[in-house]
Amino acid sequence: MKCQRCSKSAVIYQKYSNAHLCKNHFIEDVERKIKRDIRKFKMIGKGEKIAVALSGGKDSIALLYVLHKIFKNRPDLEFMAITIDEGIKGYREHTLSHAIKLTGELGIRHIIRSFEEEFKTSLDALTREKENAACTLCGVLRKNILNKAARELGADKIAIGHNLDDESQTILMNYLRGDVDRLKRMLPGTIQKGMVPRIKPLRSIPEKEVALYGFMNNLPVSMDECPYAGSALRNEIRDMLNNYEVKHPGTKYSLLGGYESISGFLRPADTQIVFCEKCNEPGSDRICKTCRLLGRK
Template sequence: MKCHRCSKSAVIHQRYSNAHLCRTHFIDDVERKIKRDIRKFKMVERGDRIAVALSGGKDSIVLLYVLHKVFQDRRDIELLAITIDEGIRGYREHTLKHAVDITGKLGIPHTIRSFDEGFRATLDDLTDKKEYAACTLCGVLRKNLLNKAARELGADKLAIGHNLDDEAQTILMNYLRGDMDRLKRMLPGIAQPGLVMRIKPLRSIPEKEVALYALLNNLPVSMDECPYAGEALRNEIREIINNYEVNHPGTKYSLLGGFDSISEALRMKPNTRIVQCNRCGEPSSEDVCKTCRLLNN
């Protein structure tokens, strides 16, 4: 099949747009969408110091690569990377190597923080001792360390590699729960005391396209799945959306677009109360933060 924009062979058929694209035009399409969202939501502003959450998986590697490509000539924009080592035996070692490789290749400062350092236990240790699901523990504790590290490094923004699939799943999960607070916190540009503002430049890029972009650019990424991923409730939502997308291409974009269309109404909702945790001093919506509750501090 030929590319719709030239005579070269296509590397992808985007069912939601019915476009066949060659390597060059596919890469252009991905980068165009990322640049569009950065401008539209003012994700990056003059003088920003941006911390990139770099796990070493395909999404975070592509995020760092594209941000470097877009802003490498901007002297007023500074990029740095933060990797959290949760301590997952047989998995994290490989992705850590990819994170170190890409930051070294691009010349980007790289900070590594670990659960063992921050909480005196690895995720494997905590999973053996706690009654909570590994994904619950990991999500809360990783966010805690990422925010703390980004704040300590003086970052203005924390870039997260959430792609279109991640966003669509989270939106639907929050709809089903009726959780307007979490929906509001997903909005671009939401500032909360003590929390480094998050940006999601990949929010409009489907997961499969992120993976293809990585492969076409020979990026050092791991396609391995976290051994704890099967425990996540999100898997049910992912399956529902993916099955619907097969019969109704564009469903994921529709979920994201619908969310964006109600963004102004969500912004009018009163902000969630943010206080300092009584035990650790980190920002929290309750007197004792979720990290301390999970760890029983």
């Protein structure tokens, strides 16, 4: 098939837009959506310092690359990358090498923190000791380290690689749970004391297109899945949404658009932020979730 915008061969067919696109027009389409959302939600302002959460997976690799491409001629902005090594044997070493390779090629400062360094343990060890699901442990502890590192480095924002699939899954999960508080916390620009604000430049890009964007730009893209991912509750929502998307193209965009339509009626999250009595990090209780999971008394 030919690209609908030129005579070159198409590399993708977007069912939701009924468009065939060649390599150049596909890359242009992805970057246009990212630039649009950055402007729309005022994700990056003048003179800001942005910390990119760089796991080394396909999403974070593409995120760092595209932000550098868009803003490399802006001397007022500073970008850095933060990688969290959870201690997942046979998996994290591989993605970490990709993160180190890309930051070296782009000349971007790269900070690596680990569970071992911060908590004197690893995710592998914790999953053997705790009853909690690995994804719960990983999510809470990784967020703790990432926020602390970004704050210490003076970052104004943390850019994370959540794509359209991630966002639509989260929205649907919160709808099904009736969790309005979490829906509020998803609002762009939400500010909470002690927490470095997060931005999601890839929020309108489908997961498969993020991967293709990486391949088209010769990025060190890893398609390996975390060995603990199979235990995540999110998988049920992901499979349901993917099946529905096949039958009804555009469903994921509809979920995101619907959420944006009602977001004007949601007040920003008013969760009471307190500082943990054990580690002095921000949380919603006198003992933060990180300390509770680690069994700190």
